[in-house]
Amino acid sequence: QATDGFIGGTVALYSVSVILLDFESQISVNVPAWPFFVILVDVLLVLECPMRTTFTVVATCLLWLLVLMFEDAFRFGFYDIEGTPNQSYRRGVCDCEKLPCSSSVGLSTMNFVTQCFIFVFDFICTRGFAAAVLEEKNRILASIQTANLIAESLSR
Numbered sequence: 162q163a164t165d166g167f168i169g170g171t172v173a174l175y176s177v178s179v180i181l182l183d184f185e186s187q188i189s190v191n192v193p194a195w196p197f198f199v200i201l202v203d204v205l206l207v208l209e210c211p212m213r214t215t216f217t218v219v220a221t222c223l224l225w226l227l228v229l230m231f232e233d234a235f236r237f238g239f240y241d242i243e244g245t246p247n248q249s250y251r252r253g254v255c256d257c258e259k260l261p262c263s264s265s266v267g268l269s270t271m272n273f274v275t276q277c278f279i280f281v282f283d284f285i286c287t288r289g290f291a292a293a294v295l296e297e298k299n300r301i302l303a304s305i306q307t308a309n310l311i312a313e314s315l316s317r
Contacts (some may be wrong), residue, residue: 167210168210175223187229188240198222199283206291219284226276234269
């Protein structure tokens with residue numbers, strides 16, 4: 162139980178860190194950091210962490226991508242919370258009066274759907290891999306226990 166609390170706290174801290182890093186990268190037109198959620202989910206699945214923790218991270222990432230999509234399409238001011246750094250760089254990237262420029266709703270939706278597809282596809286593939294590894298591990302442990310029972314029976 163103590164391990165679950167530690168893992169939960171670490172996952173929460175990692176998730177908040179990824180969101181803050183991605184927020185900074187979004188407003189400064191740098192490489193997005195949300196793909197680090199993919200790595201976190203993969204690690205949680207392979208390490209057999211509680212599924213509620215894994216699903217919480219998946220839901221957090223999808224919610225974050227949704228917020229980014231709405232900001233990208235409607236520019237409700239989320240990117241302006243911290244100001245708008247890299248003004249000179251942004252001028253070369255987009256040509257609009259108020260930076261950062263908004264995208265069309267269709268383009269923002271397509272980007273959101275593509276990102277979600279990549280994230281969920283990776284989740285499904287990794288979950289299948291982790292389940293197969295766990296099954297194989299259990300099969301090997303059962304074989305070892307059976308071999309121990311046979312060895313004990315023969316030694317009597």
